[in-house]
Amino acid sequence: MTEEKVTSSLSILYDNIRWEEKALYEAAKKRDIKVNNINCKDLSIDLNNERESSPYLNKVIIQRCVSYFKSVHATAALEGLGAHIINSLRTATVCGNKLFAHMELQKAGVKTPNAFSAFSEESAIAALDNLGYPAVIKPTIGSWGRLIALLRDRDAANAVIEDREHMFPLYQVYYFEELVSRPPRDIRAIVIGDTVVAAIYRYSGPGEWKTNMALGGHAETCPVTNELEDICIKATKAMEGQIVGVDLMESREHGLIVHEINNTTEFRNTVRVTGVDIPGLMVDFASKIGK
């Protein structure tokens, strides 16, 4: 892919065409919007290009790379050269890191699970003693429930933390959350602009406490109440998000709390369950930016 090929009014940047990316492409075609699919793996970007003469200047690009690192770095390069990326580098950076996101949500007054951070084996155990057991350890960067573990007691914590000490340094940045008392489900709400367009309950799969659909859970429609809408919009604004998936839990103690915001959100299950034309709404939103 050469830089000159980015000439359409709307581009979709991908590294894999999943159901979501194909649905976005079809939605744009249906609306007679010129759409250019850009394979991130084919990009060769001159980072020293003058912004004013950059082929990416003012191009609207929906970032859909499934690889976190490719996504955030491609966003940095293209946004730096003048493209309007959905979502922005700031949103991608903060949403992609659970600790960063936690702090932004806290600052914005959005309720989150109680959490502790620590930077050594000893301080990690001290943090868990403060937080209490059971607790959840999460990598600050990671998806689909990978490397998230439930720590029922200090023995379990010692074992997991010892393993982490032998892994890539990122995994020695410890991030722990309380195990929130909640129904066996969480909520994924899709926000486009300043509207919650659809939401689903995601139920844990058999023998699984995590609710990630990638781990075999199932989904049902969740009504978009005023309370849900308010907290999702507040969380989205805190991240400067344009199109995001907000993940919430129904804490028995605190009500709705936000535990994650997804900047390249998957929405296949939400479309399947709710029937809402999310790809069409995303394309409508993106094409308005380009005008």
Add this chain to the structure above:
Amino acid sequence: MVKCPECDAEIKIPSDSIEGEIVTCPDCGASYELLKAEEEFNIKPAQVVGEDWGQ
């Protein structure tokens, strides 16, 4: 229609396919990425999952 490089089975390419889409061999389950070539598609082995994939 293309031949699976792994098992030689025939893989049907749907008419609405687009470049970059993943197709799976019905016989051996191997996944391939579609590459545009003239009027047809070629295939290359697809990355099925990456350590940093997902949302």
